[in-house]
Amino acid sequence: MIFIHTLVKWKCVRQEFDDAVEARCATTEEDKTKMLRCVKNSFNRQLLETLCKFEWNTTADDATEERIVAEVDKTVNNVMNDSIIDS
Numbered sequence: 001m002i003f004i005h006t007l008v009k010w011k012c013v014r015q016e017f018d019d020a021v022e023a024r025c026a027t028t029e030e031d032k033t034k035m036l037r038c039v040k041n042s043f044n045r046q047l048l049e050t051l052c053k054f055e056w057n058t059t060a061d062d063a064t065e066e067r068i069v070a071e072v073d074k075t076v077n078n079v080m081n082d083s084i085i086d087s
Helices: 004-028 045-054 065-086
Strands: none
Touching: 004 065
16 A cells, blocks of 8 residues: 555645635635535546556546545545554
8 A cells, every 4th residue: 555645645735725725715705615626636646546446446537526535534544543553
């Protein structure tokens, strides 16, 4: 699972982006949904296609935003739990 570092980094950067958009929209009253970048477009396309094909048994085109986030969360959480248990 060489890609785990990339998934952890993506998750952190995505959370920072979401938090920044939320803070901005709270101040300016802009529509948050119009400001957010979709998950697929914030992902490295080659990595997304590889994960979809070999890990998630789907295609990048068929993977929903919710599925991508859920799969990333599951993978990152599993690795983090294994690291804590092994420590």
